[in-house]
Each structure stands twice: as C-alpha cells, then as structure tokens.
Amino acid sequence: MGIGEGMSKDADLVRRVLAGDAAAYGGLVAHYRDRLARYAVRMLGDRGDAEEAVQDAFVRAYRSLPRCDDPQRFGPWLFGILVNRCRTSYARRARRERVVLHDEPASLVAAVASTAERLEWEAEIVWALERLDPLYREAFLLRHVEDLSYDEMATLTGAGVSALKMRVLRACERLRVLLKETDRV
Amino acid sequence: MTALRTAALAAGLAGLLAARVAGQDPRLERLDPDTRIAVAVLVDSARASGLPAEALIDRALEGVAKQAPAPRIIAAVTTLFANLRDARAALGASATAPELEAGASAIHLGVSPAALTRLRVLRARQPLTIALSVMADLTARGVPADSAAAAVLALAGSLRDDQFLAFRRSVERDIELGTPAAAAASSSVRLGAGALTTDASTPGSPRPPRRP
Amino acid sequence: MFERDDDTLTDVTARVAASLKKAVRLDPALDARVMAHVTALPVHRPVGSLGRVWSWLRRPRTLAVSPLAGLAAAAGIAAIVFVAARFGRTAVTPPAGDRTPVEFLLVAPRAASVMLVGDFNDWTASATPLHTAAAGGLWAVTVPLAPGRYRYAFVVDGKRWQPDPSAPPAPDDEFGSPSSVVTVGGTL
Numbered sequence: 402m403g404i405g406e407g408m409s410k411d412a413d414l415v416r417r418v419l420a421g422d423a424a425a426y427g428g429l430v431a432h433y434r435d436r437l438a439r440y441a442v443r444m445l446g447d448r449g450d451a452e453e454a455v456q457d458a459f460v461r462a463y464r465s466l467p468r469c470d471d472p473q474r475f476g477p478w479l480f481g482i483l484v485n486r487c488r489t490s491y492a493r494r495a496r497r498e499r500v501v502l503h504d505e506p507a508s509l510v511a512a513v514a515s516t517a518e519r520l521e522w523e524a525e526i527v528w529a530l531e532r533l534d535p536l537y538r539e540a541f542l543l544r545h546v547e548d549l550s551y552d553e554m555a556t557l558t559g560a561g562v563s564a565l566k567m568r569v570l571r572a573c574e575r576l577r578v579l580l581k582e583t584d585r586v
Numbered sequence: 587m588t589a590l591r592t593a594a595l596a597a598g599l600a601g602l603l604a605a606r607v608a609g610q611d612p613r614l615e616r617l618d619p620d621t622r623i624a625v626a627v628l629v630d631s632a633r634a635s636g637l638p639a640e641a642l643i644d645r646a647l648e649g650v651a652k653q654a655p656a657p658r659i660i661a662a663v664t665t666l667f668a669n670l671r672d673a674r675a676a677l678g679a680s681a682t683a684p685e686l687e688a689g690a691s692a693i694h695l696g697v698s699p700a701a702l703t704r705l706r707v708l709r710a711r712q713p714l715t716i717a718l719s720v721m722a723d724l725t726a727r728g729v730p731a732d733s734a735a736a737a738v739l740a741l742a743g744s745l746r747d748d749q750f751l752a753f754r755r756s757v758e759r760d761i762e763l764g765t766p767a768a769a770a771a772s773s774s775v776r777l778g779a780g781a782l783t784t785d786a787s788t789p790g791s792p793r794p795p796r797r798p
Numbered sequence: 799m800f801e802r803d804d805d806t807l808t809d810v811t812a813r814v815a816a817s818l819k820k821a822v823r824l825d826p827a828l829d830a831r832v833m834a835h836v837t838a839l840p841v842h843r844p845v846g847s848l849g850r851v852w853s854w855l856r857r858p859r860t861l862a863v864s865p866l867a868g869l870a871a872a873a874g875i876a877a878i879v880f881v882a883a884r885f886g887r888t889a890v891t892p893p894a895g896d897r898t899p900v901e902f903l904l905v906a907p908r909a910a911s912v913m914l915v916g917d918f919n920d921w922t923a924s925a926t927p928l929h930t931a932a933a934g935g936l937w938a939v940t941v942p943l944a945p946g947r948y949r950y951a952f953v954v955d956g957k958r959w960q961p962d963p964s965a966p967p968a969p970d971d972e973f974g975s976p977s978s979v980v981t982v983g984g985t986l
Contacts, residue, residue: 418842421843423836423842423903424833424837426836429827434828435821435823438822438823438824439818439821439822443822447812447983449907451822451824452907453906456832456835456907456935457905460832460836460905463836465759465762465837466842467842468759468760480764481764489963493960522813522817526817526818543979546815546818556764573808573811576809576810577808577810581810581934613920644917647920648916648921648949648977649973650921652974654974658972658973661972662973664972683946687946688947688981706818713945715946715947715981716981716983719981720981722969723879723966723979725969726966727967728968747983751981767916
C-alpha cells in the first residue's frame with residue numbers, strides 16, 4: 402500500500418484547513434500518524450527521537466500547508482518533510498553520541514559485548530539497522546518497508562534514481578552480512 | 587634587565603591590563619585568567635576604535651557557556667574582531683552596532699565586502715540590519731554567498747524590512763521542503779532593458795509515481 | 799558473490815522487511831500535542847487573489863513586458879511578498895526605539911527543563927527558563943528584545959545544547975554546539 406491512499410479525502414481536509422478550519426488537521430494527523438511513526442522509529446532507532454520527529458513534521462506541514470501545491474498529494478509531501486526531520490534528528494544525535502563515545506570508551510565496549518547476548522530476531526534487526534549507513538538505511542526503509550517507487554524516493558530525498566538503487570542494493574548486502582554474523586541465516 | 591625580571595615585568599603588566607579591563611566589565615571574570623587577558627585586549631581595541639565591544643564579550647561568554655577550550659574562544663573572538671573591522675570598512679564609519687554585527691556575520695560566511703558597500707548605496711537612508719541579516723541567514727542556510735548577496739541587492743531598492751524577512755522566510759520554507767538552496771534563492775527579479783524575467787523555483791508537488 | 803536485482807529480496811532481507819512492516823505505536827498523546835501546537839498557530843486564511851498571484855509567480859516562466867509594466871510588476875511583487883508573510887509567524891519590525899516581544903518555542907516532549915541561553919542574557923544558563931503548557935511537549939518563553947541580531951540556543955535538561963529548528967543557524971559552529979540567530983528590526 403503506497404502512501405497517499407485516500408487522496409481525495411486528504412484533499413478535502415487540506416482545503417478545509419486552508420479555509421481556516423484548523424481542527425480538520427486532526428483528521429490528517431490521525432490518518433498518517435502510524436505510517437510516519439513506523440518510518441521514524443525504524444530510521445532513528447529511538448522512540449523518543451521518533452516522537453519528536455513525527456510531531457515536528459506534522460507541525461511544520463501545518464505551517465507550510467499553503468505551499469503544498471497539490472492537496473491530493475499531501476501524503477507524499479508530508480512524508481518528505483518527515484524524511485528531512487529524521488535526517489536532522491539523526492545528525493544531531495550522531496554528533497552527541499560521538500562526543501559521548503569519545504569520552505567513554507568503556508561504554509562502547511560494554512555495548513558491543515551486550516549485543517552478543519541478544520537472542521530475539523527483532524532485536525537483531527534493530528541492531529543491524531543501526532549499523533547501516535544512514536543513507537542506506539533510509540533507502541532500504543523507503544523502498545522495502547514503505548513501498549515507495551524509486552521516482553517517489555527521488556522526489557523525497559533529492560537523490561537520483563540510480564543512486565537510490567545502489568543504496569538499496571548496498572543496504573541489502575550489508576544486512577545479509579550483518580545478520581549472517583549472528584548465525585540466524 | 588635579566589630574563590627573570592623581564593618575565594616578571596611582563597606578567598605584572600599583563601595582570602594590570604587584565605585587572606583594568608576586567609574591572610571595566612565584570613562579566614569577563616567568568617573567563618579563566620589567560621583567556622581573560624587575550625579577550626580583554628581585543629575588547630579594549632574594539633572600544634578604542636569604535637567597534638561593538640559587546641559583540642566580542644557575547645562571543646566569549648558563549649564559548650564559556652559551552653565549555654569550549656580557551657584557544658577556541660580566543661580564536662572566535664579574534665575572528666569576530668577582524669570581521670567587524672572589515673564590515674566597518676565596507677559600510678562606513680556611521681554604521682551602527684547592529685549593522686556591523688550583521689555585516690560581520692555576512693562577511694564571515696563569504697559575502698564580499700563590496701556587496702555590503704553596494705547595499706549601503708542602494709539603501710542610503712535606511713538601517714541595513716535586516717537586509718544584512720537576511721544575506722547572512724540565507725548563506726548560513728546553504729545558499730551560495732554570491733547568490734544570497736545578489737538576491738538581496740536585487741531587492742534592496744524596493745523592499746521594506748518586514749518584506750525582506752518575509753522573503754527570507756519563503757526561501758527557508760522552500761529549502762526546508764527540499765528545494766536545493768541555490769535554486770530556492772533564485773526567486774530574484776531581474777529588470778533588464780525591456781524584459782522582466784521571473785525565475786521562481788519551487789519544490790513543487792511530488793511527481794505522480796511511475797510504478798516500476 | 800553474485801549480482802542481484804535490487805528489487806529482489808533474499809530470505810534474510812525479505813524477513814527483515816516483513817518484520818519492519820509491523821505497525822509501530824507511539825505515545826497516544828502525540829495527536830493531542832500536535833493539535834495543541836497547531837491551534838496555537840495563526841489560522842490559515844483563505845487564499846485570496848493576491849495569494850493566487852503569489853502561487854502563479856512562484857512557477858518558473860519567462861515574460862517579456864515593457865519597462866513601465868515591469869516596474870509596476872516589481873512593486874506588485876514587493877506587496878505580495880509582504881502579504882505572504884501573513885501565512886506564517888509575523889516578522890519582527892517594531893516601532894522605533896521599542897523593545898519587541900519575541901517568542902521562542904521548542905518541541906521537546908521528553909524534556910524535564912528547557913532553558914534559553916544567548917546574547918541577550920549573557921549566555922547565563924539559568925536566566926531564562928521556558929515553560930510548558932498543560933498539553934506538554936511545547937515549551938515557550940517571550941523575551942523583549944531591542945533591535946539587533948542575537949545568537950542563542952536552548953539547553954535541554956541542563957546538558958543538551960539544541961539550536962532552534964525554526965530559526966536560521968548561526969554562522970559558526972566553532973564551540974562544538976550549534977546556535978541559532980534571531981534578528982529584530984526597527985531603529986535604535
């Protein structure tokens with residue numbers, strides 16, 4: 402199921418919001434909240450960061466709603482805002498965590514040791530996802546979890562279709578290698 | 587004099603200088619002694635030459651708040667001093683402190699001093715703080731410095747301050763929604779001989795998907 | 799190693815994708831927080847004729863008109879830029895000599911405290927706390943500022959420096975944590 406199903410209903414709600422009915426935005430939030438949540442949690446690996454990113458994306462979309470050129474395409478447009486928010490959030494967290502790891506090498510060793518104890522498959526997926534380059538992770542999630550076409554992905558991310566295909570390929574290769582290391586394949 | 591007495595004299599002078607300047611502004615007490623001396627010298631020079639000393643003090647205090655190492659604080663204040671001096675050379679002796687601070691930001695980000703001078707000419711009787719800030723803000727957002735300067739200069743003769751801020755906001759929204767920064771800023775109006783070209787780039791809506 | 803079509807998922811990657819497609823539920827109060835924030839913003843106004851012209855102007859095109867009409871169009875464009883500002887938070891250009899109240903907002907649903915630190919309070923970490931409304935997650939404070947340009951940032955929970963996502967970045971990241979800039983117009 403691609404994002405943006407129920408496009409005419411979205412368009413009605415968008416028009417109502419633009420006409421001054423702010424409460425109508427609640428319908429759009431309810432419709433897209435879970436889809437955005439799924440992508441944000443998978444991309445950021447942290448529920449708190451994901452909640453902030455989703456909340457921020459909805460608020461930015463509301464503020465910028467007059468600039469949504471096609472109300473029927475509200476879904477993909479909103480998703481593009483979320484992808485950008487996640488990139489910002491990830492960059493900020495990566496900067497923070499680099500500082501922490503630099504100062505506390507002991508905690509890094511402890512984290513590595515504890516992953517060897519994980520047994521749950523889903524926990525291993527999270528572990529492997531975290532070790533993907535963020536651009537590869539983003540491409541994999543957009544293509545194989547959110548089921549976007551490469552054209553839609555190109556519009557959201559600003560990257561070319563061939564570059565995106567390469568990223569998805571690399572993501573799959575890396576996941577195969579990482580998950581093989583945990584002897585689950 | 588012996589080396590020891592020279593060193594003692596130098597230390598004593600430095601201490602006196604630091605005490606004098608520190609005595610003038612108690613906020614500098616938040617700096618460690620070595621940093622305080624270096625910053626105090628710059629603050630003193632700025633006051634003597636009519637540059638906004640407050641901006642230098644603020645930058646030092648920011649470094650202290652963020653627990654930056656002393657060399658970084660000193661380097662930041664030194665760089666700011668140089669940028670303020672260049673901004674004053676470009677904008678003229680009558681430039682106000684906010685104009686100099688905004689101009690220094692723009693210069694630091696790569697806007698040429700000549701663009702600042704041109705802006706002064708185009709908006710001779712108006713404060714330049716907002717226009718300079720918009721130049722700096724757009725550049726900080728990723729618009730190439732030349733493009734940001736050109737866009738502001740193109741609009742300098744016709745926009746009020748509140749309209750400049752609206753222009754900046756619209757460019758920022760385009761960038762936020764995915765338009766490359768340079769394209770977002772090229773909503774500039776070029777008045778050429780007999781032609782009006784509007785070159786407004788927008789993110790547009792996503793293209794309808796082609797199923798693979 | 800052998801080549802694969804990037805759209806073909808193997809056993810492992812297919813299982814990964816299937817697992818990741820499962821629904822994720824966030825805090826149920828998220829909807830309410832979004833709507834609390836949204837209803838605090840200016841209501842959208844119906845797009846009038848000027849707004850439609852603004853949308854038309856934003857599309858790429860080339861026109862050739864007489865110089866006189868060009869000047870008139872430039873004046874019209876300047877007016878439209880000003881009108882467009884009303885869709886968002888208004889710009890801060892106060893009357894001469896006054897301090898302008900400037901509102902600083904941050905969305906931080908998990909924070910226990912948020913402080914505003916910047917040029918206007920000598921970068922004193924404890925001077926300007928933000929307050930959170932009943933709905934939670936949205937922190938705010940209003941500060942009267944004289945005309946000028948101010949660098950600032952938020953400090954979350956006493957230790958995490960965060961720039962303002964809705965403000966232009968400050969030119970330098972020289973101290974290891976980015977700051978933001980607010981410009982207040984008007985004459986001194």
